Amino acid sequence: MKKITLLLIIITATTHFLKAEDGHQLWLRHTAAKQVKVVSPRKSPVLTIAVQEIKNGWLGKDGAELKFDFVKDGSVTDDGFRLEGNKIAAKTDLGILYGSYELLRRQYLGKSDQNYASNPSYSRRILNHWDNLDGSVERGYAGASIFWRQGDSSLQLSEADIALYKEYARANASIGINGTVLNNVNASAKILTIAYLQKVQAIATVLRPYGLKVYLSVNFSSPVTVGKLKTADPLVPAVRHWWAAKAKEIYSLIPDFGGFLVKANSEGQPGPQNFGRTHVDGANMMADALSPFGGIVMWRAFVYQPSNEDRTKQAYNEFLKFDGKFKKNVIIQIKNGPLDFQPREPFSPLFGAMIKTPVMPEFQITQEYLGWSNHLVFLSTLWEECLQSDTYRNGKGSTVAACTDGTMDKRTFSAIAGVSNIGLERNWTGHIFAQANWYAFGRLAWDNKLKSEDIADEWIRQTFLSPTEKKMERTFVKPIKEMMMQSREVAVDYMMPLGLHHIFAEGHHYGPAPWFSNKAIRADWTSVYYHNADLLGVGFNRSSTGSNAVEQYHEPLRSTFNSLESCPEEYLLWFHHVPWTYKLKNGNDLWTALCYRYDSGLQRVRAFQRIWDSTKGLIDDERFRSVQSKLKIQSRDAQVWKDACLLYFQQFSKREIPYDLERPIYELDTLKKLTKSKDYE
């Protein structure tokens, strides 16, 4: 009897399951489709893909006929499109392809109105892969590079490579990404040797039908390293000739090559200043080399010198003076904030300062400072916050979006970059929810006015639900969307609330190390440089009584940031050294507020765990468990962050953590020993 009962229980316990999914399909999981006939006035590799996608994913009327329609009216620009009844109208083949993906997305999401028009905000929507030629990925947390391998001397694409790159290109095309930089900005000059360029050519061939152009990061010293010249001085004719010849060589292999991404005179990388020249000299030389073939130069503004000047001021000081001096095919690539991809920064003032030179935002999709691929942090809200920040360059409404997408200035091209979080892990990004950041970057690059909440909604339904599924609205979509929408603010709270910044452990930037200080390295690579905690208070005084970084912002922002009273509390310790006893708007003093923020961060990660666990059985077990496991790590890490920061700052505030809050469970001295990222495992 007992055995029979046991058996019945086993059967009952295993009948309820969903198809296992490993996340490799990303947001493109649909296979079964209804019948549709597609009519195209012409043929091309791009259009062939569009037809195939429509046939594979059609959820409209069974047996319907869909027409591709090439139009010339001004309402469709660039690779934009218009969906009208049974037509996709566009000017270009790629416009048809993007329209096809949008149509399928709308069908999948069950949107009743299938009429919709959309043009891209930026003409170049580019992923930056920080992939090294040895196969490692700088700040990569999802396995090795998909493009390069350790000890790979053949540099041939395998069948598996080609299959993977097709999936990669398709995923990017589905969200409108049309460019990819294949190698790290800390670039090896070897990328410009013929063997590597031939591999780039092979990759470009796979990506091309999906509209994905390849770009390369180049090392400024390449003429010396690869070209065997004695100098890389941009004003020396032999050097200029070398770059021109190299450009010609590249375009002979890849006629639609996108251009160069350059990190010069930054963090040890060589640049024109090594030869007494300027960023203008360097960028324009490359621009001249690429110009005949339609290539562009993306010149990064992420530069800072080992000086006493506030690091956040330096990019502005270095570049503003060159405004208007760059060639037409140069664009300045600016990180969203003036420091370095922190959980929260005010926007970089350079966005509102460069008027005669095109500028482009660089966002970081990979979570260098946001818990790697272990923490669930939906970055769309961070990017939306940056894009919608008003620079007041031409008065109210001069948002970062408007300053970069051509709204405020007639530009021949515009661009936006996202540092990729992609690696060889089966689910591409390590954390299933990190796929949402790849997705969101693409969607915002296409339309920088999209709302993060809508992007989250789209991503959740495509990633976890069946097509047109409506039953899981209350049980799944709503709570998961809320979790995603809160997640960046939660990470800010448990990591560095109220404007704290860069109090990370050295090097790996994973865990907390507000105590980090090292006289042997430059001050602005330490934590204490940024928080300045003392017995009086904490924070970096960037007001007019301090480094005066506020002067780089237009009025009224300058005054708003400059005054302790009017400064938004989320930037308080970014702009001010604030007394521990300073009263915030809710009546709490600074120390108390810090305590509540850190605790709230931890408690809300625990709430994320509850939310996620409550969805068990609604989605496949494989992805459920993967996310569940990551949330456990995030919960443990949030506790470490809270304890480390509060116990450290308590040494200065000399105050108690409010007794209604959960107490630290670690000793400060123990936490100080967590110096390597593996110490957190």
Place this chain on the structure above:
Amino acid sequence: MKKITLLLIIITATTHFLKAEDGHQLWLRHTAAKQVKVVSPRKSPVLTIAVQEIKNGWLGKDGAELKFDFVKDGSVTDDGFRLEGNKIAAKTDLGILYGSYELLRRQYLGKSDQNYASNPSYSRRILNHWDNLDGSVERGYAGASIFWRQGDSSLQLSEADIALYKEYARANASIGINGTVLNNVNASAKILTIAYLQKVQAIATVLRPYGLKVYLSVNFSSPVTVGKLKTADPLVPAVRHWWAAKAKEIYSLIPDFGGFLVKANSEGQPGPQNFGRTHVDGANMMADALSPFGGIVMWRAFVYQPSNEDRTKQAYNEFLKFDGKFKKNVIIQIKNGPLDFQPREPFSPLFGAMIKTPVMPEFQITQEYLGWSNHLVFLSTLWEECLQSDTYRNGKGSTVAACTDGTMDKRTFSAIAGVSNIGLERNWTGHIFAQANWYAFGRLAWDNKLKSEDIADEWIRQTFLSPTEKKMERTFVKPIKEMMMQSREVAVDYMMPLGLHHIFAEGHHYGPAPWFSNKAIRADWTSVYYHNADLLGVGFNRSSTGSNAVEQYHEPLRSTFNSLESCPEEYLLWFHHVPWTYKLKNGNDLWTALCYRYDSGLQRVRAFQRIWDSTKGLIDDERFRSVQSKLKIQSRDAQVWKDACLLYFQQFSKREIPYDLERPIYELDTLKKLTKSKDYE
């Protein structure tokens, strides 16, 4: 200006401090006293100490006169005493000493009524030191042995030893402890060699004026190991003669030697069964040897064979048949529960079964199964629960206390033992609050009707407050007392609620290992033997349909325990294998109840942290920080316990943890790798 402000803040921040205390003074911290004249009708070493203590600690009327009064009335028995106005009345010198400590305690506590009489519940109140001769302490978590040292060949007492033993003896005398077993029950025979006996003699000399008699644990094989006989068979005359001679030798060195403690035929220790003899044969042989000198034999009932019989039944089965066959100076020493010092066990049925043989409780003060010296667990409530358990031996009211203290049987002596938690650490016990367990054992051994709450109150005031202090009632005494009173139940909740038992990690018994199973060792040393979790439920069926251990209890207990419905829920899984779906009294089913218990345990440890932290500044910083640090460990451990047990049992229950509860933060597989006690650091 800035420097001056900083300086002022530093001064302000350091003015509020209390005298640092390292805990070495235990509950005897008072030094300053008022004037008092003490009149004693006679002199003795014991009385000299009493006079000195009174003079050092007098808090009564300044210049008062206190008389020692030797009386013969029947209201004072043994070493009892009566406090009356300006008199301490007693029959013995030790009665005067105990009365003196009680008088001083009452003055310290600010008790207004100084008239009080008290006689000891047990005539022998004994610490068992599980100290090995190599200086290690079995299940000791407060440093090395105070009596033995590694590589100590001189076996001489140093000045420091003598000072320490005096402090030790004084602390014991202050709470009425009058005996101490100096070595581990897993005894080295070497203790009976002359060199060691001479050291025992020296120790006894230091302890004697404080009324502390020494006892020794003896190895049953000593006649072979030490005496070079060919056998230790208790019926062989040469063996009997050897023991008699050894006793004579011991008493020639230590005329007031207490007697032997024997662990025989238990966990690999030799015993009479090795020679085909019985526990009676062995115990009586030793009793005969000691009898001429007034010594006793404490024979441990902690025996179990590698058989299929439920381990908890074996001591009863082995010993009950010998009831009445032991010599008059033999007493059977029984652990509080039938298994082994678990966080909660029902009382051992042997207490209510042995009628013609004296039995004594063995409590474990050292926290082998209760978080070592890391967890704050006030054990008084556990012991009170055992002492007040009704065996129903002679109907209602036949408590374990009454069965052991002579209330129910005319006995020539009675005894109680506590396994010491003392070591060489400066604060004696590792955890400041572990001192409370030493204190409580002494107080309950003196008066087994004392309430744990009153003991906690006494201990808190003497350990942390100034004499007669009343201002800290609300801020300190009340919350800390509540914490202590809850602490054992909290530990049960996060370790093994609802009657779960022995799901500890192998060997060290510190952390959880419900998964522990090993075919290479006896089943009753594994966890799965005890919890029996399967898809139907969890628990050990000791009802009449199972091992029928319930039969060892008198009615109505037998029926109460036997029925799932009437079995107290705290013993539910001790006596029954209970379905996961079984509804408890509060309406929750078993699985849900388990989840809430584990979570409640964790949450309440966190509450302990809040309570303790809120007392910062009320006591000295050194002890504050020491306890604060231990509570952090306890909080981390409680999380490990909760996660390990719920994730493990969930594999069988196939149920979700209720979604309103905090989620696990660890993976079961990770927790399974915590096999060594240092893995928890």
